[in-house]
Amino acid sequence: MYDGKRVRPAYAKLLDWVESTSPEALSQKQRQAEALFRRIGITFAVYGEGGDTERLIPFDMMPRVFTEYEWRRLERGVKQRARALNAFLYDVYHRAEITRAGIIPADLVFRNEAYEPAVVGIDPPAGVYSHIVGIDLVRTGPEEFFVLEDNCRTPSGVSYMLENREIMMRMFPDLFRATRIAPVDDYPDRLRRTLASVAPASCEGQPVSVLLSPGAFNSAYYEHSFLADQMGIELVEGQDLFVQGDFVYMRTTEGPKRVHVIYRRLDDSFLDPLCFRPESMLGVPGLMNVYRSGGVAIASAPGAGVADDKAVYIYVPEMIRFYLGEEPILKNVQTWKCADPSDRKFVLENLADLVVKEVHGSGGYGMLVGPKSTKEQVAAYAERIKGDPAAFIAQPTLALSTCPTFVDEGLAPRHVDLRPFCLVGREVHLCPGGLTRVALKEGSLVVNSSQGGGVKDTWVLAD
Amino acid sequence: MLSRTAENLFWLARYMERAETMARLLEVGYRMGLMPSAGTGYRNEWASLVSAAGSARGFGAKFGEEFHQRDVETWLFFDRENPSSVISCIETARQNGRAVRTALTTEMWDALNGAYLDLREIERRPRSEALLPELCEWTKRQGALFRGATEGTHLQNDGYDFLNLGWYLERGDNTARLLDVKYYVLLPTTDMVGGSIDTYQWTTLLRALSAYRAFHWAYGGEYSPRKIAHFLILNPACPRSLLHCLDTVEYHLDRLAKAYGSRTAAHDRAEAALGELTAAKVEDVIGEGLHEFLTRFVNQNAALGQDVADGYLFGIQ
């Protein structure tokens, strides 16, 4: 938020408000916000903690603000990236021109665990594989955004974006009246239309879409039910669906009903016990056969994960040049592949200054933040890298931008990142806002909710 | 609607009602335990309660042959190993509710989730502070809150019908079981009939069914097995009578048939059972033997529940 020593103008109105409000009133507001969240029931599960699986995600009522001018550039960059990632997916499941051209090593694609031979040759409607792309970004300067990672499978967190906004509007109607903040609440409707737009050709009339969830014990179940509700589509589990003939049906009290589009929040390997893990009880037997024969659309497509692999990430700027013939608008963070001997040497020598991640990891688990780790931790991590170099990549620690955040002592700068949500159907749409995650611990760079991070509302202000 | 949603709503209501029944059973036991001469010369009423709750085997496996009040209280209220304990019922009800969160109104969820959160609080308190009458009152109140939230806020659509099917199938079952405890299990010998213990037991039963005053309004005077059997089985005005429950089940099945334009085996069975019960006189019930009659009713009720499940595609395909 700070522009040199000066507060960025976009925040000026907000700070006026903070300054004119007593600390008691502010902390009362914060308590109100928390009570609202608890009532609505937004919780997330934290792995590895045992006990209570439903916990409240900390909410910070100080929003993060973008100007429309800033956002427009970011929007172009995110859309560009989403288009390139989808072009890549189509390509690697067809002729794989990009590996033939030698731009991405063939083994990085074909020997990748996320590459799914079972979907080779499928032509999904509109050629779209990843219908909801979440791009994790950090800002390092006024005009400078870096992409931390891409999420092409089922990026979560959109319910927080919507609920954060809802809560802010309830609590601060005056601020919303006084400023022109781009609305985000049409996201569910956009998503519904995106899904409908990729219904298979065999669909006559209104397509029936469903949200396929692993069930109430999944950590993101709240989001699944929230989204299904907002879209007005059924929230189904594997047991609700069955395959017969050329199609997929859901069991309803009025008899079987054909389903055209499945927005799945279930990992590939659980989708169909006849194609993937045979012991999966969460999936639908025969689903992949119907998908492959064109009877149903699946969003995102099985196998889409090969595009958001952390080792493939390195090549996304090249993809943009290759498929779109454009220069990338958003930058990649410089990344060293530990699989590469000279990169590995550099990483091991500079471990204390780097961030190291597992190639297939997510959620901030299993990563090393060099500058924040002890000598012992760094040494132990070095051993892990040596044990299986290909499983790790390393990046420099960035000077992440900070954002004013309410902490015990009042307002203080905390590091933030941003996940905007891009919908890809027959059209590409970026929701003006997103999920801002904030590292609540002073100096911390880890924003994951499972690691002590919180969330904020994200405002795009009209010029 | 999704079959699983219907199934969850159905079981959500059943479990809420069942939690209430467990509380009512415990209340019966507690009040009977207050009788000065209770416990000697009679079959132990706590034992009969556990068997009425349908979980004698599970209890025996855990606590042995002796039926102590504290163990029964634990078993019927707190024990997660007993799938019908109040805790189990409310947790299962909430699980069913959580699985179909979007099919519930906020008010219904608040009621359900509130019960669950309260329960955690109750569990944290020392047992000595958890007095049985309070626990029973609390449980009945949760049922009332949830039902009230449903009546006041839920769309009167097919989901509402499945909730009600769950409630009334379960309630009929429970009334039959409670009545059976008194008549078949508790009463030791015929010479006690009409005696003060007998009267006390009937009062207790009626109180547990929240029907004590209602009974007096409707019948007045002395208790007799006939009057009570009539009240709890054949009186359509009594909200817990078997006839009322079956009538309500039939009503909701009928609404579903109209909404969906098709009938199921459940409709035929409910219609036949209701026809029989409507025509029945209290003499017929006594003639068949109250216990035999109640057993037949419970079985028929279970078959009806299965018909609903089959007719609306419950369960894994």
Added chain:
Amino acid sequence: MRLSVRHTTIYRFDAPMRFVTQSHRLTPSTCTSQRIVAWEVGAEGAVFGASFVDGAGDRVTTMTVEGPVERIDVTVTGEVETFDAAGVLRGHREIVSPRTYLRPTQRTKANGALGELAAGALAAAGEEGDLARAHLLAAAVAEAIAYAPGTTEAHTTAAEALEQGRGVCQDHAHAMIALAQSVGLPARYVTGYLLTGGEEGIGEASHAWAELHVEGLGWVGFDPANRCCPDDRYIRLGSGRDALDAAPIRGVSRGGGTEAMDVTVVVAAQQ
């Protein structure tokens, strides 16, 4: 040669099932070594649909049976004209990159012993090409795992089969894949039918072998169990990364019962 096939799989359930779903890889495709004269897959009371040709060129079809069902007979009858192509797969339309077959599965993962077996087999070899190396690996598998029906299970891995030194065609194929992948040769599992009879053929009429991707030739079949490459006694049905992936029938039955399966395969040469 003209081969006729009759392949029956009977499922019996001790309690009626509510719903059965199967995915079939039961239809051979045409290639240089085989021409399909007639082929039919059927099951009484079943619904067939959702049929497609996958990236590896195999026809996949879905079959469902609505319960209550206590028995299902899946019957395959067909006639195929076969030609000896020395194991080389030609004229088979497929688009999956051979490099995807370098990724092991849980069943084909090479352990130390498998790696040593491969290295040992190739130690004597000079600068020979992939084809010669593939033959050496096939011979090593045949030596290391004796044909002994009933000693392994459906889920036995290549490493386990090698450790006990005995197995059936499935184990030979898995071991072959593990060896090939460990030396950088793409390899896959192939199912099919084999005309047995006479003393040279071992294994059953329902058979499995491996294909290795050889630079310049493409996919080449190796049948370590019979120490040969597939010829005109073989009908190629389908392929996959291992026995599970390539299975002619994969199914899920829902309901309370347990399943017993009975398979009969008769392959005969037409005069």
